Amino acid sequence: MSSRDVLMKTEATRMGQGIQGGAGQYPAETEARVEAGTGAHSWTNAEPNTLMEQVLERPNLMRAYQRVVSNKGAAGVDQMPVTALKCHLQQHWPTLRERLLAGDYHPQPVRRVSIPKPQGGERVLGIPTVQDRLIQQALHQVLSPMLEPTFSDHSYGFRPGRSAHQAVKAMQRHINDGHRWVVDLDLAQFFDRVNHDVLMGLLARRITDRRILILIRRYLQAGTLEGGLVSPRREGTPQGGPLSPLLSNVLLTELDRELERRSHRFCRYADDCNIYVRSRRAGERVMASVTHFLERELRLKVNTDKSAVDRPWRRSFLGYSVTWHKQARLRVAPKSLKAFMAKLRPLLKRSRGQSLTTTIQKLNPVLRGWANYYRLTASKRSVEALDGWIRRRLRLILWRQWKRTHTRARNLMRLGLTKQRAWVSAVNGRGPWWNSGASHMNAALPKKVFNGLSLVSLLDTMNRFPSQP
Numbered sequence: 135m136s137s138r139d140v141l142m143k144t145e146a147t148r149m150g151q152g153i154q155g156g157a158g159q160y161p162a163e164t165e166a167r168v169e170a171g172t173g174a175h176s177w178t179n180a181e182p183n184t185l186m187e188q189v190l191e192r193p194n195l196m197r198a199y200q201r202v203v204s205n206k207g208a209a210g211v212d213q214m215p216v217t218a219l220k221c222h223l224q225q226h227w228p229t230l231r232e233r234l235l236a237g238d239y240h241p242q243p244v245r246r247v248s249i250p251k252p253q254g255g256e257r258v259l260g261i262p263t264v265q266d267r268l269i270q271q272a273l274h275q276v277l278s279p280m281l282e283p284t285f286s287d288h289s290y291g292f293r294p295g296r297s298a299h300q301a302v303k304a305m306q307r308h309i310n311d312g313h314r315w316v317v318d319l320d321l322a323q324f325f326d327r328v329n330h331d332v333l334m335g336l337l338a339r340r341i342t343d344r345r346i347l348i349l350i351r352r353y354l355q356a357g358t359l360e361g362g363l364v365s366p367r368r369e370g371t372p373q374g375g376p377l378s379p380l381l382s383n384v385l386l387t388e389l390d391r392e393l394e395r396r397s398h399r400f401c402r403y404a405d406d407c408n409i410y411v412r413s414r415r416a417g418e419r420v421m422a423s424v425t426h427f428l429e430r431e432l433r434l435k436v437n438t439d440k441s442a443v444d445r446p447w448r449r450s451f452l453g454y455s456v457t458w459h460k461q462a463r464l465r466v467a468p469k470s471l472k473a474f475m476a477k478l479r480p481l482l483k484r485s486r487g488q489s490l491t492t493t494i495q496k497l498n499p500v501l502r503g504w505a506n507y508y509r510l511t512a513s514k515r516s517v518e519a520l521d522g523w524i525r526r527r528l529r530l531i532l533w534r535q536w537k538r539t540h541t542r543a544r545n546l547m548r549l550g551l552t553k554q555r556a557w558v559s560a561v562n563g564r565g566p567w568w569n570s571g572a573s574h575m576n577a578a579l580p581k582k583v584f585n586g587l588s589l590v591s592l593l594d595t596m597n598r599f600p601s602q603p
Contacts, residue, residue: 185343189272190231198271199223201376202264210263211245211359219264234269237345241266243357243364244372258326260358260372270353270377273346278380281340285383286390291404292379298452301403302464302510305410305451308399309462313410315417318449319424320440324405325378326370329433330354333371333385353377379404385432392427401451408451417443454510463512471516474504475523482527490532491587497524498590505595517593528589529579530570549578 188194202216209215214222223230233239244260262270278294285293290301309316321327334351341347354371357364371378382404389407393400398420399410409424411417421443428434442449447458450467457463481497501524511517536542539560546556551574559574569575585591 185276185341186235186237186345186349189269189276189346190234194272194275195268198268198275201271202267207264207267208245208247208261210261210266211243212263212265214264216264219268222265223268230265234349235345237348239269239349239352241269241349241353241356243359244374246358247374257373259374262353262356262372262375266353266356267376269349270375273349274376274380277341277346281380281384284340285387286394286402288394288400289383289387289390289402291402291406292383298403298507299510301401302452302454304401305408305446305454306456306462306464308401308410309446309456311399313399313412314445315411315414316444316446316449316451317409317411317417317420317424318440318442318444318451319407319409319421320437321405321407321428322435322437323370324434325373325382327434328354328371328382328385329369332431332433333381336384336388337381350377350381354381388432389424389428392431393424403452406452408446408449410446414443453508457513464510465513466508466511466516468516470508471520475520478524478527482524482531490528493528493531494584494587494589498588501590501592502595505590505592509596509599511596514593514596517596521592524592525579525581525584525589526570528584529575530566532579533566533569533575546574546578549583551578 199219203219206216230239242263242265244262247259247261249257249259282293288304290296290298290304330351333354334347337350338347353375355367356372357366358372359365371381386402386405386407390400390402393409401408409417409420411420421441425436425441428436445458446462447456449455450469453467453470454464455467457465478497478500481493481500508517532545533542536545543553543556543560546559547553551559555574559569559572562569562572564572581591
């Protein structure tokens with residue numbers, strides 16, 4: 135054990151024995167800084183050194199347990215499923231509680247999992263054990279109400295009562311107010327680059343219970359298990375734990391306050407931040423100064439390849455873009471359409487023995503979710519085209535399933551085509567994709583047929599939502 139770990143353990147033991155901060159030899163702020171390091175912030179100490187007791191109160195733990203169980207999720211490095219958590223706690227909770235109160239609890243490493251990003255590439259997740267997810271969730275439930283009032287009104291991600299739709303509407307307002315240039319900032323691997331000392335310094339200004347600070351740092355430093363080996367973590371906060379979104383907002387609130395101090399128009403959702411200005415020259419100045427601030431003060435790196443100063447209708451924010459009109463209207467960003475089509479293709483492939491009804495049943499929940507998210511869209515032409523593409527893919531499935539010429543002719547006649555037209559269409563010698571978009575298939579399988587099969591129409595679903603300004 136290193137000298138630093140010995141010091142941390144000694145101080146945690148003192149806390150468990152009832153030493154109170156704020157007076158005498160060990161004032162609260164001094165104790166916090168031993169663990170947290172340095173960091174300049176305007177927050178003040180206002181909470182007593184009893185946060186850990188609040189975290190471990192039975193009502194808070196029951197809420198955390200219900201949340202973790204309802205979220206399900208994969209097992210961590212110990213392979214314990216969510217279903218085994220109750221039995222595990224019944225057996226080990228007294229000891230676990232004592233270790234947490236004494237500041238002597240050490241989290242287990244996280245399990246590394248890679249998932250594909252919608253726009254390409256991979257996102258690395260760190261899956262904590264079920265036990266650590268429970269503790270993190272209990273921490274989040276106590277810390278979030280305390281930290282929430284310190285966050286900016288221009289921040290919309292991972293906050294109660296706030297949503298991506300609110301951020302998108304704010305973007306539209308800024309553009310329609312005449313700020314028709316955007317500084318589109320992309321933070322390179324944000325969650326992997328969070329500086330622990332900077333983050334802990336900010337937390338120490340608001341949290342005085344050293345046991346909480348020590349526990350959070352240990353979660354930050356918990357290693358990653360991959361291929362049977364544990365890699366130590368010196369920076370970053372792993373995506374996948376309940377605490378990571380809150381910690382990201384604590385750090386990026388510093389960016390929010392700096393932009394507010396400069397009177398900029400901006401929207402931030404997690405690590406996606408767009409700043410709106412009136413000219414390209416102003417945007418280039420803002421890009422340079424904000425990049426300098428992020429790298430110097432927060433130790434973060436801006437991805438220069440993906441960041442840009444541009445017109446907002448040539449960029450996207452949270453999957454949305456805008457039209458170029460004087461009063462900009464919201465639309466689905468082109469790259470979001472492409473990503474969604476790529477997501478649908480595996481669901482729209484021919485499957486032997488699977489009926490069209492079964493395919494549609496699997497497809498509908500995905501379509502409803504997408505239509506709900508993009509319901510703010512005012513420009514519906516691309517959505518109508520997407521509906522047509524989906525129906526064409528379903529016709530393609532049927533054409534391939536029919537296979538033989540006489541089967542195709544018979545089914546086309548059954549769907550209402552004349553005998554002559556059905557046979558001409560069946561023997562045309564063209565490929566499946568051409569036939570799926572040809573007039574005979576459109577006549578045999580029009581939109582009303584798919585409506586009868588309960589296929590969700592994106593356009594019809596979005597039109598049922600209240601109209602947006």
